[in-house]
Amino acid sequence: MTSHPRVGCVFRPQFAPERLAGAARAADAAGLDELWLWEDCFLAGGISAAAIALSHSDRLTVGVGVLPVPMRNVAAAAMEIATLARAFPGRVRIGLGHGVLEWMGWIGARVESPMTLLREYLVCLSALLRGERVTFDGRYVRLEDVALDWPPTEPVELLAGGVGPKTLRLTGELASGTVITGGTTPDGLRTALGHVRDGAGESTRAVVAYLLCTTGPTAQADLRAEAEFWKLDPTDDVGVFGDAARIAGGARRWVDAGADTVVLQPTASVDVEEFVRFIGAEVQPLLQR
Template identity: 25%
Template sequence: MTGRTSLRLNNDLPVAEYVDLVVAAEALGFDQVWVSDDLFLRSAPVMVTAAAARTSRIGLGIGIMNPYSVHPAELAMLAATLQEVSGGRFLLGLAAGAEEFLGWAGIPRPLPLTRTREAVRAVRALTRGDRPSDVPGAGEDWTSEAYLRFPLGAPAPVYVGAMSPKMLQMSGAEAEGVLPLLYPPEHFPVARDLVHDGARAAGRDPAEVDVAAAFWVSVDDDGARAERALAEKIAYYGASFSPYLLSRAGLAVEDFADIQAALSAGEPERATDLVTPEMLRLGIAGDADEVVRRCRWLQEQGATHLSFGPPLGPDPVAAVTVLGEQVLPRL
Protein backbone atom coordinates (compact mmCIF):
# COMPACT_ATOMS: atom_id res chain seq x y z
CA MET A 1 0.00 0.00 0.00
CA THR A 2 1.04 3.61 -0.36
CA GLY A 3 1.02 6.03 2.53
CA ARG A 4 1.58 5.34 6.22
CA THR A 5 0.17 2.78 8.65
CA SER A 6 0.20 2.66 12.42
CA LEU A 7 -1.08 0.64 15.34
CA ARG A 8 -2.41 2.17 18.56
CA LEU A 9 -2.13 0.09 21.71
CA ASN A 10 -3.26 0.70 25.28
CA ASN A 11 -0.91 1.04 28.24
CA ASP A 12 -2.88 -1.59 30.15
CA LEU A 13 -0.89 -4.28 28.32
CA PRO A 14 1.91 -6.08 30.17
CA VAL A 15 5.20 -4.62 28.99
CA ALA A 16 6.46 -7.90 27.54
CA GLU A 17 3.23 -8.36 25.54
CA TYR A 18 3.37 -4.78 24.26
CA VAL A 19 7.00 -5.17 23.17
CA ASP A 20 6.21 -8.44 21.39
CA LEU A 21 3.38 -6.68 19.51
CA VAL A 22 5.72 -3.86 18.47
CA VAL A 23 8.31 -6.37 17.25
CA ALA A 24 5.59 -8.17 15.28
CA ALA A 25 4.30 -4.87 13.85
CA GLU A 26 7.77 -3.96 12.65
CA ALA A 27 8.18 -7.33 10.96
CA LEU A 28 4.75 -7.00 9.31
CA GLY A 29 5.63 -3.62 7.81
CA PHE A 30 3.74 -1.12 9.97
CA ASP A 31 5.34 2.32 10.07
CA GLN A 32 4.47 3.36 13.63
CA VAL A 33 3.16 1.97 16.91
CA TRP A 34 1.56 4.30 19.44
CA VAL A 35 0.84 3.51 23.07
CA SER A 36 -1.57 5.45 25.27
CA ASP A 37 -0.49 7.08 28.52
CA ASP A 38 -3.73 6.91 30.49
CA LEU A 39 -3.30 7.75 34.15
CA PHE A 40 -2.95 4.94 36.70
CA LEU A 41 -1.87 2.36 34.12
CA ARG A 42 1.66 1.43 33.01
CA SER A 43 4.13 4.21 32.21
CA ALA A 44 4.18 4.77 28.45
CA PRO A 45 7.74 6.25 28.41
CA VAL A 46 9.05 3.10 30.07
CA MET A 47 7.16 0.92 27.61
CA VAL A 48 8.54 2.84 24.63
CA THR A 49 12.07 2.58 26.01
CA ALA A 50 11.67 -1.20 26.25
CA ALA A 51 10.37 -1.38 22.68
CA ALA A 52 13.21 0.78 21.36
CA ALA A 53 15.72 -1.80 22.59
CA ARG A 54 14.04 -4.58 20.59
CA THR A 55 13.36 -2.76 17.31
CA SER A 56 15.34 -0.81 14.74
CA ARG A 57 13.00 0.74 12.16
CA ILE A 58 9.48 1.37 13.39
CA GLY A 59 8.36 4.75 14.76
CA LEU A 60 7.50 4.67 18.47
CA GLY A 61 4.87 7.10 19.70
CA ILE A 62 3.15 8.01 22.95
CA GLY A 63 -0.38 9.08 22.25
CA ILE A 64 -1.16 10.99 24.23
CA MET A 65 0.52 12.95 27.02
CA ASN A 66 -0.90 16.14 28.51
CA PRO A 67 0.53 19.40 29.91
CA TYR A 68 -1.42 19.16 33.19
CA SER A 69 0.02 16.01 34.76
CA VAL A 70 3.45 16.55 33.14
CA HIS A 71 4.95 20.03 32.73
CA PRO A 72 5.96 20.98 29.15
CA ALA A 73 9.58 21.27 30.30
CA GLU A 74 9.54 17.60 31.27
CA LEU A 75 7.65 16.69 28.11
CA ALA A 76 10.48 18.24 26.11
CA MET A 77 13.12 16.45 28.19
CA LEU A 78 11.32 13.16 27.66
CA ALA A 79 10.89 13.68 23.92
CA ALA A 80 14.53 14.62 23.36
CA THR A 81 15.78 11.73 25.50
CA LEU A 82 13.56 9.16 23.80
CA GLN A 83 14.79 10.45 20.46
CA GLU A 84 18.29 9.64 21.67
CA VAL A 85 17.31 6.21 23.01
CA SER A 86 15.38 5.22 19.88
CA GLY A 87 17.84 6.55 17.32
CA GLY A 88 15.44 9.27 16.16
CA ARG A 89 12.25 7.17 15.99
CA PHE A 90 10.20 8.78 18.75
CA LEU A 91 6.85 10.54 18.17
CA LEU A 92 5.25 12.71 20.87
CA GLY A 93 1.49 12.90 21.05
CA LEU A 94 0.05 15.84 23.00
CA ALA A 95 -3.50 16.77 23.94
CA ALA A 96 -5.50 18.18 26.81
CA GLY A 97 -6.07 14.72 28.28
CA ALA A 98 -9.22 13.14 29.65
CA GLU A 99 -10.85 15.41 32.20
CA GLU A 100 -12.27 12.41 34.08
CA PHE A 101 -8.88 10.70 34.46
CA LEU A 102 -7.18 13.92 35.55
CA GLY A 103 -9.98 14.45 38.04
CA TRP A 104 -9.16 11.15 39.70
CA ALA A 105 -5.83 12.69 40.67
CA GLY A 106 -7.36 16.03 41.65
CA ILE A 107 -5.73 17.75 38.67
CA PRO A 108 -7.81 20.57 37.16
CA ARG A 109 -7.92 21.03 33.40
CA PRO A 110 -8.56 24.73 32.64
CA LEU A 111 -8.38 26.20 29.13
CA PRO A 112 -7.67 22.92 27.29
CA LEU A 113 -7.22 24.49 23.85
CA THR A 114 -4.91 27.25 25.08
CA ARG A 115 -2.84 24.99 27.30
CA THR A 116 -2.39 22.41 24.56
CA ARG A 117 -1.32 25.05 22.06
CA GLU A 118 1.14 26.51 24.56
CA ALA A 119 2.57 23.06 25.27
CA VAL A 120 3.03 22.29 21.57
CA ARG A 121 4.88 25.57 21.01
CA ALA A 122 7.03 25.19 24.13
CA VAL A 123 8.01 21.57 23.41
CA ARG A 124 8.81 22.33 19.78
CA ALA A 125 10.99 25.26 20.85
CA LEU A 126 12.86 23.34 23.55
CA THR A 127 13.54 20.27 21.41
CA ARG A 128 14.96 22.52 18.69
CA GLY A 129 17.40 24.14 21.09
CA ASP A 130 15.40 27.35 21.44
CA ARG A 131 13.90 29.09 24.46
CA PRO A 132 10.12 29.18 24.96
CA SER A 133 10.52 32.69 26.36
CA ASP A 134 11.34 33.79 22.80
CA VAL A 135 8.24 32.11 21.29
CA PRO A 136 4.94 34.04 21.33
CA GLY A 137 2.09 31.98 22.73
CA ALA A 138 4.28 29.36 24.44
CA GLY A 139 3.18 30.43 27.92
CA GLU A 140 4.03 33.38 30.10
CA ASP A 141 6.11 31.84 32.91
CA TRP A 142 9.24 30.82 31.01
CA THR A 143 12.50 32.65 31.71
CA SER A 144 15.58 32.88 29.54
CA GLU A 145 17.13 30.07 31.62
CA ALA A 146 14.57 27.58 30.30
CA TYR A 147 16.38 25.55 27.64
CA LEU A 148 17.65 21.97 27.27
CA ARG A 149 21.24 21.62 28.39
CA PHE A 150 22.38 18.58 26.41
CA PRO A 151 23.15 17.92 22.73
CA LEU A 152 19.98 17.51 20.70
CA GLY A 153 19.33 15.41 17.64
CA ALA A 154 16.46 15.90 15.23
CA PRO A 155 13.37 17.00 17.18
CA ALA A 156 10.64 14.43 17.69
CA PRO A 157 7.58 15.16 15.56
CA VAL A 158 4.68 16.44 17.67
CA TYR A 159 1.22 15.03 16.97
CA VAL A 160 -1.92 16.44 18.60
CA GLY A 161 -4.77 14.23 19.75
CA ALA A 162 -7.82 16.17 18.60
CA MET A 163 -11.55 15.70 18.19
CA SER A 164 -13.29 19.09 18.49
CA PRO A 165 -13.31 21.46 15.49
CA LYS A 166 -11.20 24.11 17.26
CA MET A 167 -8.60 21.57 18.43
CA LEU A 168 -8.38 20.12 14.92
CA GLN A 169 -7.81 23.57 13.43
CA MET A 170 -5.16 24.34 16.04
CA SER A 171 -3.42 21.05 15.24
CA GLY A 172 -3.15 21.99 11.59
CA ALA A 173 -1.65 25.34 12.55
CA GLU A 174 0.90 24.07 15.05
CA ALA A 175 1.85 20.39 14.83
CA GLU A 176 3.63 17.95 12.54
CA GLY A 177 0.77 15.49 12.78
CA VAL A 178 -2.73 14.93 14.10
CA LEU A 179 -4.40 11.89 15.67
CA PRO A 180 -8.11 12.67 15.32
CA LEU A 181 -10.16 9.88 16.88
CA LEU A 182 -12.81 9.10 14.29
CA TYR A 183 -16.14 7.94 15.69
CA PRO A 184 -17.26 6.88 13.10
CA PRO A 185 -14.38 6.40 10.61
CA GLU A 186 -16.53 8.14 8.01
CA HIS A 187 -15.94 11.38 9.95
CA PHE A 188 -12.46 11.52 8.39
CA PRO A 189 -13.14 14.02 5.55
CA VAL A 190 -14.61 16.55 7.99
CA ALA A 191 -11.71 16.18 10.44
CA ARG A 192 -9.14 16.37 7.64
CA ASP A 193 -10.67 19.51 6.20
CA LEU A 194 -10.65 21.22 9.61
CA VAL A 195 -6.96 20.40 10.03
CA HIS A 196 -6.21 21.74 6.56
CA ASP A 197 -8.20 24.91 7.28
CA GLY A 198 -6.04 25.51 10.34
CA ALA A 199 -2.86 24.92 8.38
CA ARG A 200 -3.83 27.36 5.64
CA ALA A 201 -4.87 30.02 8.16
CA ALA A 202 -1.40 29.76 9.69
CA GLY A 203 0.30 30.05 6.32
CA ARG A 204 1.32 26.38 6.23
CA ASP A 205 1.06 23.87 3.43
CA PRO A 206 -1.61 21.34 4.54
CA ALA A 207 0.43 18.58 2.90
CA GLU A 208 3.07 19.10 5.61
CA VAL A 209 0.66 17.84 8.31
CA ASP A 210 0.26 14.08 8.74
CA VAL A 211 -3.47 13.59 9.35
CA ALA A 212 -4.01 10.04 10.57
CA ALA A 213 -7.33 8.32 10.00
CA ALA A 214 -7.40 6.98 13.57
CA PHE A 215 -10.22 4.52 14.17
CA TRP A 216 -11.12 1.57 16.37
CA VAL A 217 -10.85 -1.78 14.65
CA SER A 218 -11.69 -5.31 15.73
CA VAL A 219 -10.70 -8.03 13.29
CA ASP A 220 -10.90 -11.81 13.43
CA ASP A 221 -11.44 -14.64 10.96
CA ASP A 222 -14.77 -15.04 12.79
CA GLY A 223 -16.58 -11.77 12.09
CA ALA A 224 -19.07 -12.30 14.92
CA ARG A 225 -16.29 -12.62 17.46
CA ALA A 226 -14.72 -9.44 16.11
CA GLU A 227 -18.02 -7.57 16.44
CA ARG A 228 -18.47 -8.80 20.01
CA ALA A 229 -15.04 -7.48 21.02
CA LEU A 230 -15.84 -4.05 19.60
CA ALA A 231 -19.30 -4.07 21.18
CA GLU A 232 -17.73 -4.58 24.62
CA LYS A 233 -15.57 -1.50 24.05
CA ILE A 234 -18.46 0.63 22.76
CA ALA A 235 -20.68 -0.41 25.66
CA TYR A 236 -18.08 0.84 28.12
CA TYR A 237 -17.08 4.08 26.38
CA GLY A 238 -19.93 5.04 24.05
CA ALA A 239 -21.84 7.28 26.45
CA SER A 240 -18.68 9.34 27.08
CA PHE A 241 -18.22 10.26 23.40
CA SER A 242 -18.89 13.87 22.55
CA PRO A 243 -22.41 14.60 21.30
CA TYR A 244 -20.79 16.21 18.25
CA LEU A 245 -19.08 12.97 17.20
CA LEU A 246 -22.05 10.77 18.05
CA SER A 247 -24.23 12.95 15.86
CA ARG A 248 -21.91 12.20 12.95
CA ALA A 249 -23.04 8.56 13.30
CA GLY A 250 -26.71 9.44 13.78
CA LEU A 251 -26.50 8.72 17.51
CA ALA A 252 -26.95 10.63 20.77
CA VAL A 253 -25.75 10.12 24.33
CA GLU A 254 -29.32 9.19 25.30
CA ASP A 255 -29.13 6.13 23.05
CA PHE A 256 -26.72 4.59 25.55
CA ALA A 257 -29.00 4.98 28.59
CA ASP A 258 -30.01 1.31 28.79
CA ILE A 259 -26.39 0.24 28.31
CA GLN A 260 -25.26 2.52 31.13
CA ALA A 261 -28.01 1.12 33.36
CA ALA A 262 -26.84 -2.43 32.67
CA LEU A 263 -23.24 -1.52 33.46
CA SER A 264 -24.32 0.20 36.69
CA ALA A 265 -26.21 -2.96 37.64
CA GLY A 266 -23.04 -5.02 37.19
CA GLU A 267 -24.29 -6.71 34.00
CA PRO A 268 -21.57 -6.13 31.37
CA GLU A 269 -22.74 -9.00 29.14
CA ARG A 270 -26.25 -7.54 28.93
CA ALA A 271 -24.75 -4.12 28.24
CA THR A 272 -22.79 -5.59 25.34
CA ASP A 273 -25.92 -7.31 24.04
CA LEU A 274 -27.61 -3.89 23.86
CA VAL A 275 -25.03 -2.43 21.45
CA THR A 276 -26.81 -1.89 18.14
CA PRO A 277 -25.48 -2.26 14.58
CA GLU A 278 -25.53 1.55 14.31
CA MET A 279 -23.33 1.80 17.39
CA LEU A 280 -20.93 -0.80 15.99
CA ARG A 281 -20.34 1.49 13.02
CA LEU A 282 -18.52 3.86 15.39
CA GLY A 283 -15.57 1.57 14.63
CA ILE A 284 -14.70 -1.15 12.12
CA ALA A 285 -15.43 -4.75 13.04
CA GLY A 286 -15.44 -8.00 11.11
CA ASP A 287 -13.14 -10.20 9.09
CA ALA A 288 -10.29 -8.98 6.89
CA ASP A 289 -12.63 -8.39 3.95
CA GLU A 290 -14.79 -5.98 5.97
CA VAL A 291 -11.76 -4.08 7.29
CA VAL A 292 -10.37 -3.74 3.77
CA ARG A 293 -13.73 -2.49 2.47
CA ARG A 294 -14.01 0.27 5.08
CA CYS A 295 -10.34 1.23 4.75
CA ARG A 296 -10.56 1.50 0.97
CA TRP A 297 -13.35 4.05 1.42
CA LEU A 298 -11.04 6.08 3.66
CA GLN A 299 -8.33 5.93 1.01
CA GLU A 300 -10.81 7.07 -1.62
CA GLN A 301 -11.48 10.09 0.59
CA GLY A 302 -7.78 10.94 0.59
CA ALA A 303 -6.53 9.22 3.74
CA THR A 304 -2.78 8.59 3.46
CA HIS A 305 -2.26 7.37 7.04
CA LEU A 306 -4.42 4.54 8.39
CA SER A 307 -4.15 4.13 12.15
CA PHE A 308 -5.62 0.95 13.62
CA GLY A 309 -6.60 1.18 17.29
CA PRO A 310 -7.88 -1.09 20.05
CA PRO A 311 -9.60 -3.36 20.75
CA LEU A 312 -8.01 -4.72 17.49
CA GLY A 313 -9.78 -8.04 18.10
CA PRO A 314 -10.65 -10.80 20.57
CA ASP A 315 -7.01 -11.92 20.31
CA PRO A 316 -4.74 -8.85 19.85
CA VAL A 317 -1.74 -10.89 18.67
CA ALA A 318 -3.81 -12.71 16.06
CA ALA A 319 -5.47 -9.43 15.06
CA VAL A 320 -2.15 -7.68 14.41
CA THR A 321 -1.12 -10.65 12.27
CA VAL A 322 -4.37 -10.52 10.28
CA LEU A 323 -3.96 -6.79 9.75
CA GLY A 324 -0.37 -7.19 8.62
CA GLU A 325 -0.81 -10.26 6.42
CA GLN A 326 -4.38 -9.99 5.10
CA VAL A 327 -5.30 -6.30 5.22
CA LEU A 328 -2.23 -4.14 4.50
CA PRO A 329 -1.18 -5.99 1.31
CA ARG A 330 -4.65 -5.38 -0.16
CA LEU A 331 -4.75 -1.65 0.48
Protein backbone atom coordinates in the same frame (compact mmCIF):
# COMPACT_ATOMS: atom_id res chain seq x y z
CA MET B 1 -5.71 11.68 0.54
CA THR B 2 -2.77 9.29 0.20
CA SER B 3 -2.78 6.09 -1.82
CA HIS B 4 -0.08 4.52 0.34
CA PRO B 5 -1.08 5.10 3.97
CA ARG B 6 0.99 4.07 6.91
CA VAL B 7 -0.60 1.33 8.99
CA GLY B 8 -0.43 0.90 12.73
CA CYS B 9 -1.94 -1.02 15.63
CA VAL B 10 -2.77 0.09 19.14
CA PHE B 11 -1.10 -1.60 22.07
CA ARG B 12 -3.90 -0.71 24.44
CA PRO B 13 -2.95 0.23 28.01
CA GLN B 14 -5.37 -2.43 29.18
CA PHE B 15 -2.69 -4.92 28.08
CA ALA B 16 -0.13 -5.61 30.83
CA PRO B 17 3.10 -3.64 30.30
CA GLU B 18 5.17 -6.85 30.38
CA ARG B 19 3.45 -7.89 27.12
CA LEU B 20 4.73 -4.83 25.25
CA ALA B 21 8.21 -6.08 24.41
CA GLY B 22 6.82 -9.21 22.75
CA ALA B 23 4.22 -7.23 20.85
CA ALA B 24 6.87 -4.82 19.57
CA ARG B 25 9.07 -7.70 18.41
CA ALA B 26 6.10 -9.34 16.67
CA ALA B 27 5.10 -6.09 14.96
CA ASP B 28 8.67 -5.49 13.81
CA ALA B 29 9.02 -9.01 12.43
CA ALA B 30 5.69 -8.73 10.59
CA GLY B 31 6.76 -5.48 8.90
CA LEU B 32 4.06 -3.37 10.58
CA ASP B 33 4.72 0.32 10.05
CA GLU B 34 3.74 1.64 13.46
CA LEU B 35 2.75 0.67 17.00
CA TRP B 36 0.70 3.25 18.91
CA LEU B 37 0.43 3.67 22.66
CA TRP B 38 -2.02 5.57 24.84
CA GLU B 39 -1.34 7.29 28.13
CA ASP B 40 -4.54 6.85 30.11
CA CYS B 41 -4.81 7.44 33.85
CA PHE B 42 -3.75 5.35 35.68
CA LEU B 43 -2.35 2.71 33.39
CA ALA B 44 1.06 2.59 31.66
CA GLY B 45 3.23 5.67 31.18
CA GLY B 46 3.44 6.76 27.55
CA ILE B 47 7.12 7.71 27.43
CA SER B 48 8.37 4.68 29.34
CA ALA B 49 6.17 2.39 27.24
CA ALA B 50 7.53 3.98 24.05
CA ALA B 51 11.08 3.32 25.25
CA ILE B 52 10.24 -0.36 25.78
CA ALA B 53 8.68 -0.74 22.34
CA LEU B 54 11.51 1.09 20.57
CA SER B 55 14.23 -0.86 22.34
CA HIS B 56 12.64 -4.20 21.39
CA SER B 57 12.36 -3.43 17.67
CA ASP B 58 14.69 -2.40 14.88
CA ARG B 59 12.57 -0.48 12.38
CA LEU B 60 9.16 -0.04 13.99
CA THR B 61 7.87 3.52 14.40
CA VAL B 62 6.27 4.10 17.80
CA GLY B 63 3.59 6.71 18.33
CA VAL B 64 2.15 8.01 21.58
CA GLY B 65 -1.34 9.32 21.10
CA VAL B 66 -1.67 11.24 23.26
CA LEU B 67 0.27 12.60 26.23
CA PRO B 68 -1.99 14.74 28.49
CA VAL B 69 -0.13 18.04 28.73
CA PRO B 70 -1.41 19.02 32.23
CA MET B 71 0.47 16.04 33.71
CA ARG B 72 3.99 17.18 32.74
CA ASN B 73 6.11 20.26 32.99
CA VAL B 74 6.98 21.17 29.42
CA ALA B 75 10.75 21.08 30.09
CA ALA B 76 10.46 17.54 31.48
CA ALA B 77 8.46 16.50 28.42
CA ALA B 78 11.08 18.01 26.13
CA MET B 79 13.86 16.12 27.91
CA GLU B 80 12.04 12.79 27.66
CA ILE B 81 11.03 13.21 24.02
CA ALA B 82 14.51 14.38 23.00
CA THR B 83 16.05 11.35 24.70
CA LEU B 84 13.84 9.00 22.69
CA ALA B 85 14.42 10.93 19.46
CA ARG B 86 18.21 10.85 19.81
CA ALA B 87 18.32 7.17 20.74
CA PHE B 88 15.82 6.12 18.04
CA PRO B 89 16.00 8.80 15.32
CA GLY B 90 13.11 8.93 12.88
CA ARG B 91 11.08 6.34 14.78
CA VAL B 92 9.13 8.50 17.25
CA ARG B 93 5.78 10.23 16.80
CA ILE B 94 4.46 12.12 19.81
CA GLY B 95 0.89 13.28 20.22
CA LEU B 96 -0.22 15.84 22.79
CA GLY B 97 -3.68 16.60 24.09
CA HIS B 98 -5.85 18.13 26.80
CA GLY B 99 -6.24 14.88 28.70
CA VAL B 100 -9.58 13.70 30.05
CA LEU B 101 -10.63 16.69 32.14
CA GLU B 102 -12.14 14.58 34.91
CA TRP B 103 -8.90 12.63 35.26
CA MET B 104 -6.88 15.84 35.30
CA GLY B 105 -9.08 16.98 38.18
CA TRP B 106 -8.34 13.79 40.13
CA ILE B 107 -4.61 14.55 40.09
CA GLY B 108 -4.93 18.27 40.78
CA ALA B 109 -3.85 19.22 37.24
CA ARG B 110 -7.07 20.48 35.68
CA VAL B 111 -6.75 24.01 34.32
CA GLU B 112 -9.36 26.66 33.68
CA SER B 113 -8.42 27.05 30.00
CA PRO B 114 -7.16 23.82 28.41
CA MET B 115 -6.90 25.59 25.04
CA THR B 116 -4.53 28.19 26.44
CA LEU B 117 -2.38 25.52 28.06
CA LEU B 118 -2.17 23.42 24.89
CA ARG B 119 -1.24 26.47 22.80
CA GLU B 120 1.50 27.56 25.21
CA TYR B 121 2.76 23.99 25.54
CA LEU B 122 2.99 23.37 21.79
CA VAL B 123 4.81 26.66 21.20
CA CYS B 124 7.38 26.04 23.92
CA LEU B 125 7.87 22.30 23.41
CA SER B 126 8.40 22.78 19.67
CA ALA B 127 11.00 25.46 20.32
CA LEU B 128 12.86 23.38 22.90
CA LEU B 129 12.97 20.38 20.58
CA ARG B 130 14.38 22.61 17.83
CA GLY B 131 17.27 23.32 20.17
CA GLU B 132 16.26 26.90 20.91
CA ARG B 133 16.82 28.72 24.19
CA VAL B 134 13.37 29.68 25.45
CA THR B 135 12.06 32.37 27.76
CA PHE B 136 8.28 32.37 28.02
CA ASP B 137 5.88 33.91 30.53
CA GLY B 138 2.44 32.54 29.79
CA ARG B 139 -0.68 31.86 31.77
CA TYR B 140 0.40 28.27 32.50
CA VAL B 141 3.84 27.74 30.95
CA ARG B 142 6.79 29.69 32.31
CA LEU B 143 10.37 29.19 31.20
CA GLU B 144 13.38 31.36 31.90
CA ASP B 145 16.38 30.91 29.62
CA VAL B 146 15.80 27.16 29.19
CA ALA B 147 17.50 25.02 26.53
CA LEU B 148 18.15 21.31 26.15
CA ASP B 149 21.75 20.14 26.40
CA TRP B 150 20.83 17.17 24.18
CA PRO B 151 18.24 18.37 21.66
CA PRO B 152 17.16 15.99 18.89
CA THR B 153 19.52 15.68 15.94
CA GLU B 154 16.61 15.81 13.49
CA PRO B 155 13.06 17.20 13.63
CA VAL B 156 10.62 15.42 15.92
CA GLU B 157 7.04 14.92 14.77
CA LEU B 158 4.75 16.59 17.30
CA LEU B 159 1.08 15.94 16.70
CA ALA B 160 -1.91 17.01 18.74
CA GLY B 161 -5.23 15.35 19.42
CA GLY B 162 -8.52 17.14 19.17
CA VAL B 163 -12.27 16.67 19.00
CA GLY B 164 -13.88 20.11 19.03
CA PRO B 165 -13.50 22.66 16.21
CA LYS B 166 -11.31 25.04 18.25
CA THR B 167 -8.84 22.36 19.26
CA LEU B 168 -8.76 20.92 15.75
CA ARG B 169 -7.94 24.38 14.36
CA LEU B 170 -5.17 24.69 16.93
CA THR B 171 -3.68 21.35 15.87
CA GLY B 172 -3.59 22.61 12.30
CA GLU B 173 -1.97 25.86 13.36
CA LEU B 174 0.77 24.61 15.69
CA ALA B 175 1.25 20.84 15.39
CA SER B 176 2.78 18.84 12.57
CA GLY B 177 -0.32 16.68 12.44
CA THR B 178 -3.58 15.72 14.09
CA VAL B 179 -4.57 12.57 15.97
CA ILE B 180 -8.27 12.01 15.33
CA THR B 181 -10.21 10.47 18.18
CA GLY B 182 -11.36 6.87 17.88
CA GLY B 183 -14.97 6.43 16.89
CA THR B 184 -14.79 9.08 14.16
CA THR B 185 -16.61 8.03 10.99
CA PRO B 186 -15.15 8.79 7.53
CA ASP B 187 -17.66 11.63 7.14
CA GLY B 188 -16.76 12.88 10.61
CA LEU B 189 -13.10 12.78 9.60
CA ARG B 190 -13.81 14.96 6.56
CA THR B 191 -15.55 17.49 8.79
CA ALA B 192 -12.72 17.44 11.32
CA LEU B 193 -10.11 17.98 8.63
CA GLY B 194 -11.99 21.07 7.47
CA HIS B 195 -11.29 22.59 10.89
CA VAL B 196 -7.66 21.43 10.78
CA ARG B 197 -7.22 23.10 7.39
CA ASP B 198 -8.68 26.31 8.80
CA GLY B 199 -5.75 26.39 11.20
CA ALA B 200 -3.09 25.06 8.85
CA GLY B 201 -3.79 27.32 5.89
CA GLU B 202 -1.60 26.21 3.00
CA SER B 203 0.54 23.91 5.16
CA THR B 204 0.21 20.13 4.94
CA ARG B 205 -0.53 18.23 8.13
CA ALA B 206 -0.29 14.53 8.96
CA VAL B 207 -3.57 12.83 9.90
CA VAL B 208 -3.71 9.80 12.19
CA ALA B 209 -7.08 8.04 12.49
CA TYR B 210 -7.95 5.27 14.94
CA LEU B 211 -10.57 2.71 13.95
CA LEU B 212 -11.97 -0.26 15.81
CA CYS B 213 -10.93 -3.58 14.30
CA THR B 214 -12.05 -7.16 14.91
CA THR B 215 -11.32 -10.40 13.11
CA GLY B 216 -12.18 -14.06 13.51
CA PRO B 217 -15.44 -16.03 13.38
CA THR B 218 -17.39 -13.61 15.61
CA ALA B 219 -15.84 -10.43 14.19
CA GLN B 220 -19.07 -8.61 13.35
CA ALA B 221 -20.61 -9.23 16.77
CA ASP B 222 -17.32 -8.34 18.45
CA LEU B 223 -17.18 -5.02 16.60
CA ARG B 224 -20.71 -4.17 17.67
CA ALA B 225 -19.89 -5.01 21.29
CA GLU B 226 -16.72 -2.95 21.15
CA ALA B 227 -18.59 0.06 19.77
CA GLU B 228 -21.12 -0.25 22.58
CA PHE B 229 -18.29 -0.52 25.12
CA TRP B 230 -16.97 2.87 23.95
CA LYS B 231 -20.53 4.28 24.02
CA LEU B 232 -20.57 4.66 20.24
CA ASP B 233 -23.56 4.01 18.02
CA PRO B 234 -22.89 0.49 16.67
CA THR B 235 -24.78 1.38 13.49
CA ASP B 236 -22.26 4.15 12.70
CA ASP B 237 -19.23 3.51 10.50
CA VAL B 238 -16.64 3.44 13.30
CA GLY B 239 -14.64 0.31 12.54
CA VAL B 240 -13.76 -2.63 10.35
CA PHE B 241 -14.15 -6.37 10.75
CA GLY B 242 -13.59 -9.64 8.95
CA ASP B 243 -10.67 -11.15 7.10
CA ALA B 244 -7.63 -9.26 5.85
CA ALA B 245 -9.19 -8.24 2.53
CA ARG B 246 -12.37 -6.95 4.15
CA ILE B 247 -10.45 -5.04 6.83
CA ALA B 248 -8.14 -3.46 4.26
CA GLY B 249 -11.04 -2.51 2.04
CA GLY B 250 -12.93 -1.03 4.96
CA ALA B 251 -9.95 0.96 6.23
CA ARG B 252 -9.61 2.52 2.79
CA ARG B 253 -12.72 4.59 3.62
CA TRP B 254 -10.72 6.57 6.19
CA VAL B 255 -7.80 6.93 3.77
CA ASP B 256 -10.14 8.28 1.12
CA ALA B 257 -11.49 10.72 3.74
CA GLY B 258 -8.00 12.11 4.36
CA ALA B 259 -6.09 9.90 6.81
CA ASP B 260 -2.46 9.17 5.92
CA THR B 261 -2.05 6.82 8.90
CA VAL B 262 -4.72 4.35 9.95
CA VAL B 263 -4.29 2.78 13.36
CA LEU B 264 -6.29 -0.39 13.95
CA GLN B 265 -7.55 -0.77 17.49
CA PRO B 266 -8.20 -4.30 18.80
CA THR B 267 -10.43 -5.36 21.64
CA ALA B 268 -8.88 -5.73 25.08
CA SER B 269 -9.29 -9.52 24.96
CA VAL B 270 -7.22 -10.32 21.86
CA ASP B 271 -3.83 -12.00 21.69
CA VAL B 272 -2.04 -8.75 20.88
CA GLU B 273 1.05 -10.41 19.40
CA GLU B 274 -1.11 -12.39 16.99
CA PHE B 275 -3.13 -9.27 16.15
CA VAL B 276 -0.08 -7.18 15.20
CA ARG B 277 1.30 -10.06 13.13
CA PHE B 278 -2.00 -10.36 11.27
CA ILE B 279 -2.25 -6.64 10.56
CA GLY B 280 1.40 -6.28 9.57
CA ALA B 281 1.70 -9.38 7.41
CA GLU B 282 -1.77 -9.64 5.88
CA VAL B 283 -3.74 -6.38 6.12
CA GLN B 284 -1.03 -3.77 5.58
CA PRO B 285 0.15 -5.11 2.18
CA LEU B 286 -3.43 -5.07 0.88
CA LEU B 287 -4.14 -1.56 2.14
CA GLN B 288 -0.91 -0.21 0.68
CA ARG B 289 -1.25 -1.97 -2.67
